[in-house]
Amino acid sequence: xxxxxxxxxxxxxxxxxxxxxxxxxxxxxxxxxxxxxxxxxxxxxxxxxxxxxxxxxxxxxxxxxxxxxxxxxxxxxxxxxxxxxxxxxxxxxxxxxxxxxxxxxxxxxxxxxxxxxxxxxxxxxxxxxxxxxxxxxxxxxxxxxxxxxxxxxxxxxxxxxxxxxxxxxxxxxxxxxxxxxxxxxxxxxxxxxxxxxxxxxxxxxxxxxxxxxxxxxxxxxxxxxxxxxxxxxxxxxxxxxxxxxxxxxxxxxxxxxxxxxxxxxxxxxxxxxxxxxxxxxxxxxxxxxxxxxxxxxxxxxxxxxxxxxxxxxxxxxxxxxxxxxxxxxxxxxxxxxxxxxxxxxxxxxxxxxxxxxxxxxxxxxxxxxxxxxxxxxxxxxxxxxxxxxxxxxxxxxxxxxxxxxxxxxxxxxxxxxxxxxxxxxxxxxxxxxxxxxxxxxxxxxxxxxxxxxxxx
Numbered sequence: 001x002x003x004x005x006x007x008x009x010x011x012x013x014x015x016x017x018x019x020x021x022x023x024x025x026x027x028x029x030x031x032x033x034x035x036x037x038x039x040x041x042x043x044x045x046x047x048x049x050x051x052x053x054x055x056x057x058x059x060x061x062x063x064x065x066x067x068x069x070x071x072x073x074x075x076x077x078x079x080x081x082x083x084x085x086x087x088x089x090x091x092x093x094x095x096x097x098x099x100x101x102x103x104x105x106x107x108x109x110x111x112x113x114x115x116x117x118x119x120x121x122x123x124x125x126x127x128x129x130x131x132x133x134x135x136x137x138x139x140x141x142x143x144x145x146x147x148x149x150x151x152x153x154x155x156x157x158x159x160x161x162x163x164x165x166x167x168x169x170x171x172x173x174x175x176x177x178x179x180x181x182x183x184x185x186x187x188x189x190x191x192x193x194x195x196x197x198x199x200x201x202x203x204x205x206x207x208x209x210x211x212x213x214x215x216x217x218x219x220x221x222x223x224x225x226x227x228x229x230x231x232x233x234x235x236x237x238x239x240x241x242x243x244x245x246x247x248x249x250x251x252x253x254x255x256x257x258x259x260x261x262x263x264x265x266x267x268x269x270x271x272x273x274x275x276x277x278x279x280x281x282x283x284x285x286x287x288x289x290x291x292x293x294x295x296x297x298x299x300x301x302x303x304x305x306x307x308x309x310x311x312x313x314x315x316x317x318x319x320x321x322x323x324x325x326x327x328x329x330x331x332x333x334x335x336x337x338x339x340x341x342x343x344x345x346x347x348x349x350x351x352x353x354x355x356x357x358x359x360x361x362x363x364x365x366x367x368x369x370x371x372x373x374x375x376x377x378x379x380x381x382x383x384x385x386x387x388x389x390x391x392x393x394x395x396x397x398x399x400x401x402x403x404x405x406x407x408x409x410x411x412x413x414x415x416x417x418x419x420x421x422x423x424x425x426x427x428x429x430x431x432x433x434x435x436x437x438x439x440x441x442x443x444x445x446x447x448x449x450x451x452x453x454x455x456x
Contacts, residue, residue, distance in 0.1 A: 016059055020052030020070035023080055046360060048083040056089050069093055082362070106132075108209050115202040119253075121264050124202055126182045126271040127249045131209075131242070158324040162290065165325065169286040175279030179272050186268030193262045206250040213243045245274050295321035299329070300456045302361050307335060312349045314338065314372065317400035317418070320455040321363070329363040336400070339371030370401060379404055382413055382445075389437050393430075396420050401450075413438060414448040427451040 026049030052068060059066045072080060072093040084091045112128030115121075152158060217239040252267040300319065307316050315336040322330040337346050350367045357365045373379045383402050390397040402415040419430055431449050438447035 014065060016064050016066045018052040018056045018059075018066060018068050020050040020068065023048060023050040023053060023070055023072065046083065047087070048080040048089075053084070053089070056084075057087060060087075060089060066090065067092060086359075108212060111205045112209065115199075115205045119199055119202055121202065121253065124206070124249060124253070126186065126268045126275070127206075127209075127246055129178055129182060129275070132178075158328065158330070162325045165286045165290050169283060169290070172279050172283035172286060175275060175282060179275035179279055182275065183269060183272035186265050186272055188265075189268060190265035193265060202250075202253055206246055206253070209246050210243050210250070213239045213246065217243065245271055289323050292323075295323070295329075295456055299361060299363065303331060303333070303357055303363065303365065306357050306360070307333065307353055307367070310349045310353065312337060312341065312346050313353070314374070315400065317370075317398075317416070318452070318455070329361075331357075331363050331365045332368070333365065334368045334370045334400070336370045336372045338374040340374065343369075372401075373403065378406075382411075385441065386413060386415065386438065389441075390417065390434070393433060393437070394420070394423060394425075396423075410444045410446050412446050412448050416450045416452055418452045418454055421453060427453075 026047050050070070052070060056066050056068045066089070068084060068089055068091040070093055081091060081093065109128050109132040112124055112131060116125030116128055248270060249267055252263045255261060256263045299321065303319065303321075304316065307313055313335045317334050317336070319333040320331065322332075324330065335350060346369065350369065354365050354367055357363055379402070382404055386399065386402070390399060397420075398418045399415045400418070402413075405412045405414065417430065417434065419425065419427060423430065425433065431451050434449055435447045438445050
């Protein structure tokens, strides 16, 4: 570490460099006030942690020019970099795991390809291309991650995060094509079997491959747990499945040699099916966010709890989460507030909630205020009456934006109903049934209904 004013023989260094080899995301829970015999709520705050990073923040507060470096990997690593940027800490971390995995998979591919070519085994060759697909996946993912990290511009105001999904989709297509071609070749070998030349090369390379994949599994699993990275845990699971695939090929090779059983083509089919399955899952994981999948329930619950925590916010509805790529989440919702309350004070509360969600959950939220009548006896009675009516039709039905307008001849009950996606009623059928039930109530009521579908 170079301190301010340190003089090298021919150069003066005025920047302090901190190195954090094992950074983490720290969560601090702050209690503003302790209330005895009551519920106390804490406010969680996430920071990029580790001894070096903590030193960086202190030095920054003291007015020193500091640069933080070390090792980061995966989406959680990117999130940590964003936290440091938010704190004003200059950083230049080295990405890990992706490059290591690429190198190892390329070496495994070359070794297995040579062994498969020498022995004439389609199963070993197929297993080699399985490793090549892993390497290609890592390369494209790395390139996609770099492209996705580009700053927003005039044509892409929400950034380029979805490039990562597109790169994953491209890899998935290549994997599927590779699996199909290997399956076709293996099937042809079943129809026209050719002898497999036994040699020590596959017997050496395949166990080495299993050991390497085992190390990659342990490495990625440990890193994934430390960084709480789903991407790294998925990489670990992929390495474990590769161990099983290679183990099957090795076992089949030995059985074929010692028992003179032609298993090569069938083992090739098995590996091809495995590759196709991997490609299918990979494609599904990339297509789902592009189509607009349901958000993480933990994220939705976290947003709900933080929005409803202030007493000024009485309820929420129409929560929509938009995914523009890993680490680029946006949300919008309607917050119900007292129409007779201090709008300026309520606006300040909502601003505070928006900043809290952005800081703690990494999601940018836009909250719309919906004023509702509070303390009006007639409105409360009608709301309770309609709620009971909806529960009788389907207990899962919820309503919001409830209000009434009274006229000389009848009273309009105006509200929105949220219809579950798996409801046995269509939107039109549900609207008609509720309208008939409201009309049948005593009091000459008429329903003005808007049927919504849940977005989370």
